[in-house]
Amino acid sequence: MIELRSCNIEDIEKLLIRFGEKNFRAKQIFKWIHRGVENIDEMTDLSKKLRDMLKNEVYICNMEIVEKFHSKIDGTMKYLMKLNDGNIIECVLMKYSFGNTICISTQAGCSMGCTFCASTIGGKNRDLTPGEMLGQVLKVQRDSNLKVSNVVLMGTGEPLDNFENVIKFIKLVNHGEGLNIGMRHLTLSTCGLVPEIKRLADFNMQITLAISLHAPNDEVRRSIMPIAYKYSFDELLDACKYYINKTGRRITFEYSLISGVNDSDDNAKELSNKLKGILCHVNLIPVNKVEGKIYSKSNKERIEAFRKILNANGIETTIRRELGSDINAACGQLRRSYLTNKG
Structure with missing residues (x-):
């Protein structure tokens, strides 16, 4: 059917x-x-x-809300959903002054193996269809009675590892006869699949591309992100420059700060030198605590010092506001907890 x-x-x-x-x-x-x-x-x-x-x-590929959590701190809503085949995914609705943003999953599980991320524990079960991605948006709108104005493909899974389905989803959610969410209100996050970044650039869609960078060089990046063994830091930056030249869009570099791993002044200075001249913005993220992992997030003073060095070197930098901290709203945490307890 x-x-x-x-x-x-x-x-x-x-x-x-x-x-x-x-x-x-x-x-x-x-x-x-x-x-x-x-x-x-x-x-x-x-x-x-x-x-x-x-x-x-x-x-119609409906999904069942298995669990829902509503933050008492900032109104963030976290959903755990069951697909028709029993796979579990999660998505998050976040409230901002500029509108409601939903962070959706693109795969059930993830095969990228980033060591600081709960989503990748247990690997990937399967790709989600365009309809299952769209279904997360529709289900949350229906349940919350809130209109979604921004979509972030930054939940469980690597979007560019599910390339064809993600492209079709973007076109569906952007369609004028449907939800009509503008391309500039869509953000796709990738850990750095170089050929697919270039392929995405050739579509010349005006979405925001976010690169999970998390390190200033190959040595540090390889210690926390297996994808860095396949594509070097320089190859990734070259793909980013190709994307910028093709689309004219600024890239966001996501950088999770891990205490003692990638948060030193020297790391900040090296990162500044690597990104100089690139049309970009750096988003610093205090790393989330993941059960079974030894990483801890940098303290506020270290995060602020890192930001100041980047800004002083002409790199526009912000610190991500932590949302839903009382409901395990970070990517993969709730799904992992559910599967562990059920198993």
């Missing part, structure tokens, strides 16, 4: 041709899907005959 949430209007038109239905119905169905309907019978302006034909050919 066809998964309806993964379909664009053209996909639905092809289906309707087989049914002998008019093309304009495709736009109606597409709009219903993006309003968040969870069964075909909610599409009340379609005939019963058409709805019955659809039920025999398509399905």
Whole structure:
């Protein structure tokens, strides 16, 4: 059967041709899907005959909310969801002055092996479909009764390891007949798959690309990120420059500060030299505590000292505000806890 949430209007038109239905119905169905309907019978302006034909050919990949946590500190909402096949994913809704942002997962689990991340423990189970990515946005909007205005592909999984499905999701969530979320309100985060960064650049979509850098050189990066053995620091920066030249978009470099690993003044100075002249912004992140890992986050004084060095060298730098700290809102923590307790 066809998964309806993964379909664009053209996909639905092809289906309707087989049914002998008019093309304009495709736009109606597409709009219903993006309003968040969870069964075909909610599409009340379609005939019963058409709805019955659809039920025999398509399905809506609904997901069940297994657990939901609401931060008393800042209103952040963390969702643990079960997919049709029983896989568990998570997403987070964050409230900002500029609108509501959802951080979604692109895979069930992750195979990248970054040593400071809970998402990668246990590896990757499978890729998510475009409809399962879209479903996270629709489910959270329906449950919270809040409109999502920004989407961040920064939850469980490596988006560029699921390239085709992620590209289709971006086009679906951006579509004017659907949620119509602007490209500049979409952020994709990658640990640094160099060929795919260049491939993404060639699409010339005006999304924000965030690179999980977390180190100023190969030696430090390889100690915490296995992907650095495959693609060197210089190769990654070259791919970033290619992306900037193709799209004209500024890149965000994500840098999780780990006490005694990558947070020294020398690290900050080296990073400044490496990024000089690149159209970029650095986002410093106090590393999250992960059960079973020995890493601890840098203290506030060290984080501020690191930021000052970058700023003094002309690198625009901010410190990420910690949201949902009372509900395990960091990537992978809730899913890991659930799977461990269940197992």
